[in-house]
Every structure is written in C-alpha cells, then in structure tokens.
Amino acid sequence: MQTDCFGRTRIPMTKAKPRNTYRHGDLRRALIDAGIELAREGGPDAIVLREATRRAGVVPNAAYRHFDNRDALLSAVRSAALSSVAEAMEEELAARPKKRRRADAARAGLRAIGAGYLRFAQAETGLFRTAFAAPQAEWIEHEAPYGTGPSGLDPFQLLSRALDEMVEAGALDARRRPDAEFLAWSAVHGFALLLIEGPLQGLNADKIEPLAARLLTMVESGL
Secondary structure, eight states, X not given: OOBOTTSSBOOOOOOOOOOOOOSSSOHHHHHHHHHHHHHHHHOGGGOOHHHHHHHHTSOGGGGGGTOSSHHHHHHHHHHHHHHHHHHHHHHHHHHSOXXXXXXXXXXXXXXXXXXXXXXXXXXXXXXXXXXXXXOHHHHHSOOSOOSXXXXXXXXXXXXXXXXXXXXXXXXXXXXXXXXXHHHHHHHHHHHHHHHHHSTTTTOOHHHHHHHHHHHHHHHHHHO
C-alpha cells in the first residue's frame, strides 16, 4: 500500500456509483450526472448536450427544459466538480493526525487541504480539469454557494479557513496572512497541473508522494 503526504496508508478515492438512466425522476439531475460521467472521461470538452441526453435516455429536445445551451450544462457540471474537490479536501481534514498543540493541528489542517486537492487531481483528472475550466465571469456571477462541500464551504473558502486557523493558533504571522491563499493555491494547483497534463505526467507514484510532501512543507513554511 502507498502512503500519503502524512505517512498514513493511502486509500484510493472511490468513484461515484454509476447513474441509472432517467425514467420518471429528476431529469435535471440525470443530465448533470451524465455530464459528470462525460467530464470524467474527457474533461470539459467532452460535455455535450446531445450525448448527455442520450445517456440520460431522453430525446435531445428534453434537455432544453432545464438547460438553455451546452454552457448552462457545463456550468452545472463544473459546480458539481468543484463540490467533489471540496469534499476530497474535507475528507483529508477529517483524517488528519490528531495533534496536541493547537499550532501543530493548524499546520496539519493546511497540509490536509493541499493533500486532498492533489489526491483529487490525480484520481479524478477529468473532473478536476472541468472544475477550473471557466471564463472569468462565471467565478464572480454566483451569489449563492457554488461548488461547496459538506461543510458548505468551497475549495477556496476551505483554504482560507485553514490559513485563518493558523493565524489564530500562532502558526502564521498575521502580517503575512493577507492574500496568502492565492500563493498557496497557485503552488499546489501548479504542481497538480504538471502531474496531470504537464511534463510530470509519467512520474511514478513513489516519486510523487515525496515531492508532494516537500511542496506542502514549502508552502507551509514559506507563507
């Protein structure tokens, strides 16, 4: 068994159970589930309304009762993908080692955020690429929660909360807190992209884990 960035036994992420073809239930949900399957297989470019309706078992025109166009379906799938990223991060948070010192626990929280993010990027590459392939307008037009996990926080908010907890625990100088999430996110996201679509694609798992651990240490100590 492989170990993760904390030295724990690494349990592979389990993918969602296959969706049943739509019968008389929630067609919107069935179309989103079909879009998620397509994203898993080929990223955002694979999400096509006609194929989603075929997989849902309905005629193409039926989709337009719920989605005006392909971009509307893509946005819904993207929100679901972001929620899955957030859920993976929260799973790592829940599994982090218990620490007696509050500062150590806060540092472990930041590492868990990064480890969950990287784990998802490798296990669900298509969904990960879909989650972040959006025009600028889409990131700012949502007033309601968008792409949130079980806690009600999205990936960026989870990272921000982890950094706030580090400040409160004395593990991060408050003067270095402003905009620190942009730096931490950039470092981890960049490494994720190098692994899934860059020159590090062929790197063996036994090399990825030590590099990921060093990267998270670098982020933690460099903020």
